[in-house]
Amino acid sequence: MVAPTATVILDRDGVINADTVECVRSVSAWQPLPGSLEALAQLRRAGWQVVVATNQSGVARGLLSRRELASIHEHMCGEVNAAGGAIGAIASCTHGPEECCGCRKPAPGLIHQLESRLGRSLQDAPFVGDAERDLQAARAAGCRPVLVRTGKGRRTEKVADLSGVTVYDDLRAFVRCLLGETSA
Ligand SMILES: [Mg+2]
Numbered sequence: 356m357v358a359p360t361a362t363v364i365l366d367r368d369g370v371i372n373a374d375t376v377e378c379v380r381s382v383s384a385w386q387p388l389p390g391s392l393e394a395l396a397q398l399r400r401a402g403w404q405v406v407v408a409t410n411q412s413g414v415a416r417g418l419l420s421r422r423e424l425a426s427i428h429e430h431m432c433g434e435v436n437a438a439g440g441a442i443g444a445i446a447s448c449t450h451g452p453e454e455c456c457g458c459r460k461p462a463p464g465l466i467h468q469l470e471s472r473l474g475r476s477l478q479d480a481p482f483v484g485d486a487e488r489d490l491q492a493a494r495a496a497g498c499r500p501v502l503v504r505t506g507k508g509r510r511t512e513k514v515a516d517l518s519g520v521t522v523y524d525d526l527r528a529f530v531r532c533l534l535g536e537t538s539a
């Protein structure tokens with residue numbers, strides 16, 4: 356069992372749920388990736404806290420409202436809870452790329468928002484994403500960048516700077532390794 360404050364930061368689309376062509380615009384379009392809900396349950400059982408940092412520029416682009424985004428997150432947390440997991444906090448950037456907001460990944464602002472909400476540092480926490488901007492945000496905030504091959508991950512693996520990055524097939528494989536490591 357790890358310390359109760361050990362935290363894993365996850366990107367949402369392409370890590371927990373399937374990425375879609377445009378963006379996830381409705382509760383029914385939110386579809387968990389195979390094994391992701393079970394992986395979140397395993398993390399909870401092992402004493403890890405899970406938080407989410409997600410770019411949702413679809414809001415700025417008018418593809419969904421903040422209210423719809425909140426409903427999707429409520430649904431996601433419900434599905435995660437039903438499977439035995441828990442999401443402790445979600446930080447979303449709803450700005451467009453041209454707004455230079457400081458929270459849109461690759462900027463580290465969402466991680467800093469999570470740190471203020473939790474009241475502690477997320478330095479060295481694993482940050483699991485499928486896009487290069489997730490890896491960049493993780494580095495900028497002093498987190499451990501982790502890439503999964505789901506979502507955009509296979510393409511990212513070919514083109515991104517992978518220095519200091521560990522790569523797994525999916526969230527399930529990452530969690531298996533994380534829990535194996537920590538119990539060893
Ligand atoms: Mg993603």
Ligand SMILES: [Zn+2]
Nearest residue numbers: 448456458459
């Ligand atoms: Zn933002």
